[in-house]
Amino acid sequence: MADTADTQPADETTGQPGTGTGAARRDTRDERRAARLAKEIGAFARAHDGAEGQVSYLGRKGARIVLVGGDGRWGDLVAPSHTVAEAAVAKAGITVQEDFDGELAARVRTGPYEWSRMAGIQLGGRDH
Numbered sequence: 001m002a003d004t005a006d007t008q009p010a011d012e013t014t015g016q017p018g019t020g021t022g023a024a025r026r027d028t029r030d031e032r033r034a035a036r037l038a039k040e041i042g043a044f045a046r047a048h049d050g051a052e053g054q055v056s057y058l059g060r061k062g063a064r065i066v067l068v069g070g071d072g073r074w075g076d077l078v079a080p081s082h083t084v085a086e087a088a089v090a091k092a093g094i095t096v097q098e099d100f101d102g103e104l105a106a107r108v109r110t111g112p113y114e115w116s117r118m119a120g121i122q123l124g125g126r127d128h
Helices: 021-047 082-092 112-122
Strands: 051-057 063-069 074-079 095-097
Touching (some): 021 051, 021 063, 021 082, 051 082, 063 082, 074 082
Parallel strands (some): 051 095
Antiparallel strands (some): 051 063
16 A cells, blocks of 8 residues: 655645635735725824724724824724734834823714713613
């Protein structure tokens, strides 16, 4: 009985023998996602006198990018992975903070919408 060996490298996405094209497709897809998120981050920064951000894990859901504009307005985006989120903020060229506390959190300005949502949650919902 002759020994046989796989001569093709394993596909990183499936772990099965293959050409590795799945990994290349995933990398290309992640690059496109990061570019799309970077475009949205850039638009936010232009509209709000610049921006800083913070990236946090969401578990299997990916990562959350919280943005705080120079004018105190804030927003967030969700990336499919922490790697994609990090690539997006790097492409956008914004400053990224390690934590969402201290100076970054102090700059957030909430408006009537946020206050009504917070009050609605605490008081059992909005009046209809």
